[in-house]
Amino acid sequence: MSAIYSLTNPIFTNFAFYAAASTIKMMAMSLLTSRQRLAKNIFANPEDIALGSNKEAKVTLSDPDVERIRRNHLNDIENILPFFVIGALYVATNPTPVVALWHFRVFFFSRIFHTIAYQLALPQPSRSLGFTAGYVATISMAVQLFRALLK
Amino acid sequence: MSAIYSLTNPIFTNFAFYAAASTIKMMAMSLLTSRQRLAKNIFANPEDIALGSNKEAKVTLSDPDVERIRRNHLNDIENILPFFVIGALYVATNPTPVVALWHFRVFFFSRIFHTIAYQLALPQPSRSLGFTAGYVATISMAVQLFRALLK
Amino acid sequence: MSAIYSLTNPIFTNFAFYAAASTIKMMAMSLLTSRQRLAKNIFANPEDIALGSNKEAKVTLSDPDVERIRRNHLNDIENILPFFVIGALYVATNPTPVVALWHFRVFFFSRIFHTIAYQLALPQPSRSLGFTAGYVATISMAVQLFRALLK
Numbered sequence: 001m002s003a004i005y006s007l008t009n010p011i012f013t014n015f016a017f018y019a020a021a022s023t024i025k026m027m028a029m030s031l032l033t034s035r036q037r038l039a040k041n042i043f044a045n046p047e048d049i050a051l052g053s054n055k056e057a058k059v060t061l062s063d064p065d066v067e068r069i070r071r072n073h074l075n076d077i078e079n080i081l082p083f084f085v086i087g088a089l090y091v092a093t094n095p096t097p098v099v100a101l102w103h104f105r106v107f108f109f110s111r112i113f114h115t116i117a118y119q120l121a122l123p124q125p126s127r128s129l130g131f132t133a134g135y136v137a138t139i140s141m142a143v144q145l146f147r148a149l150l151k
Numbered sequence: 152m153s154a155i156y157s158l159t160n161p162i163f164t165n166f167a168f169y170a171a172a173s174t175i176k177m178m179a180m181s182l183l184t185s186r187q188r189l190a191k192n193i194f195a196n197p198e199d200i201a202l203g204s205n206k207e208a209k210v211t212l213s214d215p216d217v218e219r220i221r222r223n224h225l226n227d228i229e230n231i232l233p234f235f236v237i238g239a240l241y242v243a244t245n246p247t248p249v250v251a252l253w254h255f256r257v258f259f260f261s262r263i264f265h266t267i268a269y270q271l272a273l274p275q276p277s278r279s280l281g282f283t284a285g286y287v288a289t290i291s292m293a294v295q296l297f298r299a300l301l302k
Numbered sequence: 303m304s305a306i307y308s309l310t311n312p313i314f315t316n317f318a319f320y321a322a323a324s325t326i327k328m329m330a331m332s333l334l335t336s337r338q339r340l341a342k343n344i345f346a347n348p349e350d351i352a353l354g355s356n357k358e359a360k361v362t363l364s365d366p367d368v369e370r371i372r373r374n375h376l377n378d379i380e381n382i383l384p385f386f387v388i389g390a391l392y393v394a395t396n397p398t399p400v401v402a403l404w405h406f407r408v409f410f411f412s413r414i415f416h417t418i419a420y421q422l423a424l425p426q427p428s429r430s431l432g433f434t435a436g437y438v439a440t441i442s443m444a445v446q447l448f449r450a451l452l453k
Contacts (some may be wrong), residue, residue, distance in 0.1 A: 005156055005307055007394055007450065016391045017451050023387045027440070030380060044373060050426045056161075061369075067212075071195060077228060078181060079308055079381060084387050085174045085235050089167045092158055121266055124201045138178070146157065149168050155308055218363075222346060228379060229332060236325045236386050240318045243309055275352045287334070293322055299309065300319050 004092055011100050015091050018104035022080045022111055029073035032119075036066050044057045076111065079131070083107050083138045088139040093148035104136050110134035155243055162251050166242050169255035173231045173262055180224035183270075187217050223269045227262065230282070234258050234289045241292040243298035254288050259287035313402050317393050320406035324382045324413055331375035334421075338368050370399055374420040377433070378413065385409050385440045392443040395450035407438050412436035 007013055036042075041057040049057040061067075086102065086128055114130030115120070155269065158164055187193075194200055194206040200208040212218075265281030267273070309315055313379070338344075343359040345351055351359040363369075389406065416432030 003154055003305060005394065012394070013451055015449065020388055020391055020447055020451075021365075024441075024444055027384050027437070030437070045370070045420075045423065047423045047426050047429075051430070068196070072158075073380065074225075074376075077383070078178075078224065081228070081232055081383055081387070082174050083320045084180050085232075086171055088239075088390075089171055092156065092163070092167065118196075121196065121198045124198050125423065127198075128202070135178070135181070142175055145167065145171055149171075151163055154305055188380075218358075219347070229329075229375065232379070232383055233325045233329050236383075237322055239390075240322055242316065243307065243314070270346075272349045275349050278349075279353065282332075286329070289329070291328055295384065296318065296322055300315055300322075 004094065009091075011095065011097050012091050013041065014097075014104055015087050018108045019084050019087060022083060022108050025108075025111060025115065026073070026076040026080050029069060029076060031071065033066060033069045038070055040065065042066055068118065068121075072115060075118070075131070076112070079134055079138070080111060083134070086138050086142045087094050090145045093145055095144060102142055107134045107137040110137065154234065160242075162246065162248050163242050165248075165252050165255055166238050169259045170235050170238060173234060176259075176262060176266065177224070177227040177231050180220060180227060182226065184217060184220045186221055191216065193217055199286050212248050219269065219272075223266060226265070226269070226282070230285055230289070231262060234285070237293045237296065241296045244296055246295060254292055258285045258288040261288065306396065311393075313397065313399050314393050316399075316403050316406055319388055320410045321386050321389060324410050325383060327410075327417065328375070328378040328382050329414060331371060331378060335368060335371045335375065338371055342367065344368055370420065370423075373416060377416070377420070381433070381436055381440070382413060385436070388440050388444045388447065390448045395447055397446060405443055409436045409439040412439065 005010070005012055037044075037048075038051065038053070040063060041052045041054065042063045043052065043059050044061060049059065051057075066112060075115055087107075090100070090103075110130050110133035114127055114134065117127035117130050154160070156163055175298070187204065188195075188199075191214060192203045192205065193214040194203065194208060194210050197210055200210065202208075238258075241251070241254075261281050261284035263287065265278055265302060268278035268281050305311070307314055314372065339346075339350075339353070340353065342365060343354045344365040345357065345359060345361050348361055351361065353359075389409075392402070392405075410415060412432050412435035416429055416436065419429035419432050
């Protein structure tokens with residue numbers, strides 16, 4: 001019998017792929033924030049003004065374009081890290097591989113869609129649907145985890 | 152010998168139970184936020200106004216009721232995710248099962264108490280005590296982890 | 303063959319050490335925030351005023367000294383938790399031990415430097431360089447992880 005948490009277990013490798021891809025997507029929000037700050041000369045700290053491209057650089061925490069990316073980033077943290085926690089534990093329950101794979105896929109693509117809907121300010125409820133699909137995927141794994149733990 | 156990170160290890164299954172329960176509690180803050188936003192017609196993005204129930208829906212990031220839930224959520228992120236990181240590594244040190252179980256229990260119930268104290272605005276230091284109990288449980292696991300690693 | 307995620311694997315123990323140390327550093331920001339709040343009598347919730355040392359205690363979410371620590375804390379969350387996710391999965395790829403160790407070290411010390419640069423408001427780009435070094439270490443592990451997964 002091979003170990004659960006190893007590259008010989010396809011459930012684990014699928015989880016690793018989608019968990020890492022979701023995390024990289026989340027990390028990309030940092031770069032988007034930096035790009036927006038530099039483009040608009042808007043910074044969060046007085047010492048950061050030296051990074052600005054001209055004398056119009058200023059400190060503000062209320063620029064709507066920067067704050068939209070920040071809220072998107074925080075929403076990722078609120079959802080992608082719980083996906084990792086619940087998903088990593090769910091892998092230990094040895095779920096049906098194809099069922100597990102679809103949970104990981106639905107989660108990842110729902111977060112991609114959520115980001116697009118957030119950054120393009122698509123009409124609601126598009127962003128809400130993206131959020132909900134990912135949320136439900138995580139809750140579904142948690143339900144199966146609790147069932148396995150309480151058996 | 153059975154694997155550390157498998158459902159055959161009761162230390163791991165206890166950790167999985169309390170880590171998942173804490174994470175679900177944290178995720179519930181998203182639903183509380185949505186419910187409060189819908190109840191008060193207060194949204195964070197202009198496009199979200201379409202979700203509001205009447206024409207009084209407005210965008211604000213300073214509603215005290217919504218922001219209280221948001222701070223609670225962020226405090227969960229600052230504490231529950233570190234509990235998962237430290238706890239998952241602590242399981243590898245093969246601690247005494249009953250000692251490990253009480254660390255997990257104290258953490259989880261301290262966060263439940265913290266949430267109640269936060270949302271009901273109970274007189275201080277009730278919320279601070281809830282925070283501290285969970286914080287100390289995590290630090291205690293970290294101390295035992297470092298001892299095992301540096302031995 | 304010994305298990306990947308056990309104290310018999312030096313790659314895992316090195317990861318455990320630096321992941322836990324980074325997480326404890328992140329958790330220390332909570333204590334810094336509390337100390338600053340108590341020193342300046344600045345609180346986030348009305349009920350917290352009872353924790354203040356005199357009648358000048360007040361509620362505000364815009365104190366620059368408190369908010370600087372808060373931003374530092376959030377930046378840790380945005381970087382240290384992804385390091386844990388990617389690093390934990392990277393360990394499964396059985397990387398060259400010394401290469402893995404240097405990834406963990408660069409990440410940890412870059413976050414220590416980032417914190418010092420942030421709290422002392424050192425001239426930029428010092429803080430940006432600290433951020434970038436840790437970010438690149440995590441991305442490098444992710445690249446190696448994806449290579450192993452897609453092989």
